[in-house]
Structures are given as structure tokens and as C-alpha cells.
Amino acid sequence: MEKQASEVAPKQSNRCNCMNLRRASRAITQFYDDTLKPSGLTVTQLSLLRHLGMLKTATISELAKMVQIDRTTLNRNMKPLIREGFIDIRRGRDSRTRQIALTAQGKNAAIRGWKLWEVAQKTIKEYMGNNDLVKLTQLLLKVENIAHYNGKN
């Protein structure tokens, strides 16, 4: 095991697993958003555009399920993308539903964002090292599934 040292952070604040994850989440979000800044997209927005690009078209609930985010959160997250004309929403056949799709502008924005995103991804890989990054990804996936654990609800 490497030294890893105490760094700047006080020992007492590293005990809560949840806050540990949230601090890391804030840090990496700032890093990605900063890298993506020239594209005018946040990492959340780019993620949405890319998922939409894969699905071609989707209802709100379908997209929410795909990106694993709360449906009402997604609803709000789409607002800036609608305003910028990156996505288009229309009524579905089942008129309870909405069909969401990328516009041409949205596709272009996604491509611009993607190129910057690749830089961020590469930097992270370089910084973390491949082994640690793989391990981290694995562990995060497990954390995601905590809700299904047999100790809860």
C-alpha cells in the first residue's frame, strides 16, 4: 500500500462514506465541466445528448431509466437543452407520453462536447492509472445498487 498521506483534508471528515463520495463527485464534476466549457455544455447535458443520440427517440421515462436519473430531475435538466434548441419534444401516439429527439444543432453540440469529453476521460485515466480506474468503476457500480440491498426497505 502506498503512503497516500493525510494531504490537506482533516481526518475526521473522511469517515462518512456518503460525504466521501459526494466530495469526489463534486471534484470530478468541476473537472469535467471545466474541460467541457468551450462547448457550452455541462457534463450532465452532454450525457443526455449522447444518450438521446443512441436512442434516436425516447419518452421521458425511457430516457430517465437509461441515464438512471429521477424522471422529474430529467424533466428539469432538459429545460436548458430545449431553450438552446438542442432537443425537440413532441406528443407521442399515446398522448400521455412525450417523444424526445436530438435536433441537428443538438447533434453538433454533442459532437463538439464529445471531443472535449474525450480529453477529460483521457486525463482521468492518466491520473488515476488504468487499474485503479477499473477498480473504481467496479466499486461505484456496486454502490449504485445499494438500494436493492437486503437490509433496506
Next chain:
Amino acid sequence: MEKQASEVAPKQSNRCNCMNLRRASRAITQFYDDTLKPSGLTVTQLSLLRHLGMLKTATISELAKMVQIDRTTLNRNMKPLIREGFIDIRRGRDSRTRQIALTAQGKNAAIRGWKLWEVAQKTIKEYMGNNDLVKLTQLLLKVENIAHYNGKN
């Protein structure tokens, strides 16, 4: 060719390191907040109260540095705690500063929250396993420091 829908979605959505972290962060936050619900505190709020309890008193910037959160975010996060009478803010000697301190009610709330927090911590440890949890904590600490990496800015 069949569709293999279950293959396309997860693979594609698990590629962004940032979104991976954010999904995990959302999941564990919901888990902690749910566990803490009877105390009336969110995990963020409990964290603030506990750090304040350690510091006895602090200025806003000091507390922000300790919990490693943006100063202006902290400012807003304190609002519910002030409203509930859990913390008390007054002008410092240097009248640019504010001195924050726990109230008696705040101490009680922190104690109530703590007990539930311990349950959440224990559950996570059980669920993740000790080795993986230690490894995760280590990796998250490294992620936190990405901003200092020599490939940025």
C-alpha cells in the same frame, strides 16, 4: 439480428467516469437521507453539524475549508439549519467574519442524526465488504485531488 437492448444501454452509459461517480453519489445520498429521515436531517446537514461540533466555533470560510465545500454553497446549506435553530451566527471580532456555532438544539439534532448515521455506515460496510470499502475510500480521495493534477489549468 436480435436487438440486444440490454447490452447497448449499460455499456454505453457506463463509460463516463464523471457520470459513474454521480450516479453512485445520488444512490448513496438517497440511501443515507432515507436512513436519516427520522432525525429530520439530510446527510449534508448532519455533516455540517458534526463538523461544527468538532470545531466549537468557526468562520464561514474555515468551515467551508474543513468540509471542503464551496463557500457560497455552505452559505446556502446553512439556511435550513438557521431556520430550525440548530446553528447560531454572529459577527466576529474582525467584523468581516461570521462566527458560527451549534446551539443546544443543534447538538441534540446531531446526536439523534448520528445514531441513524451509524446504522447507515454499518450497512454500507456490510454491503460493500471491508476491503472494498477501504479501497473505495482510497480511490475517492485520489479523485478529490484531480484539480491539483498537472494536466489541468
Next chain:
DNA sequence: ACAAATTGCGTGTATATACACCATCTTTTA
């Protein structure tokens, strides 16, 4: 066919997050 259950969605409300900008107060410097 009609009532009941279910599904899909939006909004009200509240917290969490942080950047840009500004006001104020203190310390340093010319």
C-alpha cells in the same frame, strides 16, 4: 361499457451546488 387501477408527465417545494459579481472591512504599501 364503465369504474377502477395503472401509467406518464408536470409542478410546487426544498435542498445542493457553484460561478460571477459586488460590498465591506482590514492590512499593506507608497
Next chain:
DNA sequence: TAAAAGATGGTGTATATACACGCAATTTGT
């Protein structure tokens, strides 16, 4: 000592997050 520089904090604005609630449309059960 007056001006400049620095420190401290608040607010405007915007995004991200999700729970509770309710409305409208569809599907199901009798």
C-alpha cells in the same frame, strides 16, 4: 495617512436533484 491590495462574505443567477402531489390518458377488471 491615503491609496492599493487583500480578505471575508452575501446575492443574483443557473443548474442539478428528488419527493409529494395532482392531472390526464390508457389499460384492466367485472
